Amino acid sequence: MQFEQKVVVITGAAGGVGQVLARQFAAQGARLMLSDLNHDSLVSVAESLRETGCEVSYLAGNLRERNYCEQLIAHAVTEFGGVDILLNNAGIIPRGTIEETTDDMWFTAMDVNLNAVFFLCRAAIPVMKQRGGGAIVNTSSVWGTYPGPAHVAYCTSKGAVAALTKNLGRDCAPDQIRVNAVCPHEINTPMIRTGFERRGLDPEQAIEALNKTVPLGRIAEPEDIADVIMFLASDQARYIAGETVEVTGAKPVSG
Numbered sequence: 001m002q003f004e005q006k007v008v009v010i011t012g013a014a015g016g017v018g019q020v021l022a023r024q025f026a027a028q029g030a031r032l033m034l035s036d037l038n039h040d041s042l043v044s045v046a047e048s049l050r051e052t053g054c055e056v057s058y059l060a061g062n063l064r065e066r067n068y069c070e071q072l073i074a075h076a077v078t079e080f081g082g083v084d085i086l087l088n089n090a091g092i093i094p095r096g097t098i099e100e101t102t103d104d105m106w107f108t109a110m111d112v113n114l115n116a117v118f119f120l121c122r123a124a125i126p127v128m129k130q131r132g133g134g135a136i137v138n139t140s141s142v143w144g145t146y147p148g149p150a151h152v153a154y155c156t157s158k159g160a161v162a163a164l165t166k167n168l169g170r171d172c173a174p175d176q177i178r179v180n181a182v183c184p185h186e187i188n189t190p191m192i193r194t195g196f197e198r199r200g201l202d203p204e205q206a207i208e209a210l211n212k213t214v215p216l217g218r219i220a221e222p223e224d225i226a227d228v229i230m231f232l233a234s235d236q237a238r239y240i241a242g243e244t245v246e247v248t249g250a251k252p253v254s255g
């Protein structure tokens with residue numbers, strides 16, 4: 001049991017990658033504090049994990065609210081006595097060039113993708129210090145380091161998450177808190193599938209076409225990304241801090 005008794009906070013736990021993270025950490029003995037905006041899906045994820053014997057708590061809410069972010073960490077402390085691992089996995093992807101990006105799209109992307117990561121890290125780090133260390137894995141994107149086309153709010157927010165990760169990686173290392181980020185390319189989750197639907201495309205066909213653009217032959221499944229996040233959170237990555245790890249199947253950003 002790689003994460004026996006470790007307290008793991010997971011945001012976006014009802015989403016594509018988040019559900020897999022919750023399942024995989026539960027299978028390795030972790031105690032879970034789960035977060036998502038979608039209350040009903042979050043409850044069903046938590047209940048199904050409880051049935052396997054995992055210790056799970058959850059708090060549904062909106063990451064746009066600083067109070068909710070702070071409550072989430074406080075709740076983990078009340079329920080489990082602290083936090084060992086924070087996985088800032090939740091995210092949204094508004095689509096648009098700068099001229100198509102409304103104030104609302106911009107501020108929502110910054111709030112969910114960046115500001116919540118700041119609030120959660122700021123609340124969790126003192127708690128981790130009290131335990132003598134911890135690990136944070138943020139989810140950025142290759143589109144944060146090499147911008148993809150016509151997603152200016154998303155790419156900017158994810159680029160800032162990469163920069164925040166490197167800053168915290170440097171500053172928190174003396175406290176034995178390792179902060180890293182994963183930077184995936186396309187993943188087969190509701191995020192990408194609903195994006196295709198909104199554009200009037202059949203998700204199956206669109207993913208089939210996307211698979212052909214990846215040198216490894218397919219876009220990532222949620223498990224491909226969850227495994228890298230687990231590695232970065234684990235003791236096997238004990239000397240990795242302040243890194244942004246690209247997980248792309250060798251596909252460059254283009255277009």
Ligand SMILES: NC(=O)c1ccc[n+]([C@@H]2O[C@H](COP(=O)([O-])OP(=O)(O)OC[C@H]3O[C@@H](n4cnc5c(N)ncnc54)[C@H](O)[C@@H]3O)[C@@H](O)[C@H]2O)c1
Pocket residue numbers: 011012013014015016017018035036037038061062063064088089090091092093112139140141142183184185186187188189190191192
């Ligand atoms: N899917 C991709 O192609 C892809 C590529 C690169 C990076 N990513 C990143 O991976 C992470 C996981 O994405 P996914 O593909 O599993 O997406 P997803 O849409 O399946 O899941 C995201 C989850 O975040 C939750 N969420 C959204 N807004 C929220 C808010 N305001 N408050 C609380 N929760 C909120 C949603 O309810 C959802 O359950 C995200 O950070 C995303 O940006 C995804």
